[in-house]
Amino acid sequence: MGLDFMYGASTASSLMNPLLIPELFPEDFNQDLRLQLQRSAEWRLCLDEHYLPGSDWDQYSDTGFVYYTYTNDRDWAEIAARDPARGYFNGQAESILYRALEHMGIKEAVIHRVMWNYYNRASQGILHRDHQQPGLHSMVYNLSDTDGGTEIQNQFYQGHTGCAVIFPSEYEHRGFGPTNQPRRFVLNCIFSADFPDK
Numbered sequence: 558m559g560l561d562f563m564y565g566a567s568t569a570s571s572l573m574n575p576l577l578i579p580e581l582f583p584e585d586f587n588q589d590l591r592l593q594l595q596r597s598a599e600w601r602l603c604l605d606e607h608y609l610p611g612s613d614w615d616q617y618s619d620t621g622f623v624y625y626t627y628t629n630d631r632d633w634a635e636i637a638a639r640d641p642a643r644g645y646f647n648g649q650a651e652s653i654l655y656r657a658l659e660h661m662g663i664k665e666a667v668i669h670r671v672m673w674n675y676y677n678r679a680s681q682g683i684l685h686r687d688h689q690q691p692g693l694h695s696m697v698y699n700l701s702d703t704d705g706g707t708e709i710q711n712q713f714y715q716g717h718t719g720c721a722v723i724f725p726s727e728y729e730h731r732g733f734g735p736t737n738q739p740r741r742f743v744l745n746c747i748f749s750a751d752f753p754d755k
Contacts, residue, residue: 572694572723572724572725572752573725574724575709575710575712575714575722575723575724575728576661576722576723576724577714577720577721577722578657578660578661578720578721578722578723579717579719579720580719580720581653581656581657581660581698581719581720581721582653582656582719583719584702584718584719586719587700587701587718587719590649590700590742591700591701591742593645593646594624594646594673594675594700594742597642597645597646598624598642598646598673598675599624600622600623600624600675601622601623601624602619602620602622602623603619603620603621603622603623603674603682619677619679619680620680620681620682620683621674621675621676621680621682621732621734622674622675622676622680623672623673623674623675624646624672624673624675625670625671625672626643626646626647626650626671626672626673627643627647627650627668627670627671628669628670629668629669629670633647633668646671646673647671649744650668650671650744650746651668653696653698653721653744653746654666654668654696654698654746654748657696657698657721657723658748658750661723661752661753662753663750663751663752663753664751665750665751666748666749666750667748667749667750668746668747668748669688669693669747669748669749670687670745670746670747671744671745671746672744672745672746673742673743673744673745674732674741674742674743674744674745675740675741675742675743676705676732676733676734676735676740676741676742676743677734677739677740677741678734678735678736678739679734680705680732680733680734680741681731681733681734682731682732682733683731684729684730684731685729685730685731686726686727686728686729686730687726687727687730687745687747688726688727688747689727690726690727691725691727692749693725693726693727693747693748693749694723694724694725694726694747694748694749694750695723695724695725695726695728695730695745695746695747696721696722696723696744696745696746696748697714697721697722697723697732697743697744697745698720698721698743698744698745698746699716699717699718699719699720699721699741699742699743700718700742700743700744701716701718701735701738701740701741701742701743702716702717702718702738703715703716703735703737703738703741704716704735704736704737704738705732705733705734705735705736705738705741706732706733707722707730707731707732707733707743708730708731708732708733709722709724709728709729709730710724710728710729710730713733716735716741716743726747
């Protein structure tokens with residue numbers, strides 16, 4: 558029995574602490590996806606609407622770049638029909654999220670957003686929340702093995718290829734660019750799901 562994905566709005570139970578899931582996909586999968594993102598993505602400078610009060614993004618060279626391929630105000634199938642590149646990246650995001658949630662024993666999920674991040678050596682994210690609504694969760698999946706990473710609630714998670722971290726979307730977090738590599742690619746999904754009691 559597979560995982561049932563839905564697209565839109567849903568309520569769900571919540572995960573309290575960030576969960577690290579190692580080695581979801583091998584390097585050849587991640588390398589191919591990185592190459593596709595470099596060739597096909599329409600990157601734009603990240604200006605997050607959920608910055609925390611007092612954040613001053615003007616003090617940074619850049620806060621990273623983003624490529625949105627799905628938001629829940631659009632139809633999943635229509636995006637794939639009208640924009641094959643976004644359809645391809647959404648399919649890859651769905652596969653990655655599927656494997657992460659399968660690892661956790663989750664049977665159903667609702668995808669609310671699919672976004673890809675690109676960080677260079679000068680990139681430093683600003684503390685923000687992906688969403689304010691309780692019950693929504695974020696998955697950060699690393700496509701690159703670098704010393705950059707994601708800080709969540711003052712805890713740093715280094716960006717290892719094929720590893721994901723899942724946490725409540727309302728948690729403060731930010732991304733960091735690499736210093737030991739020229740670039741870092743990340744998938745960020747917002748979803749809701751019923752988490753099994755542990």
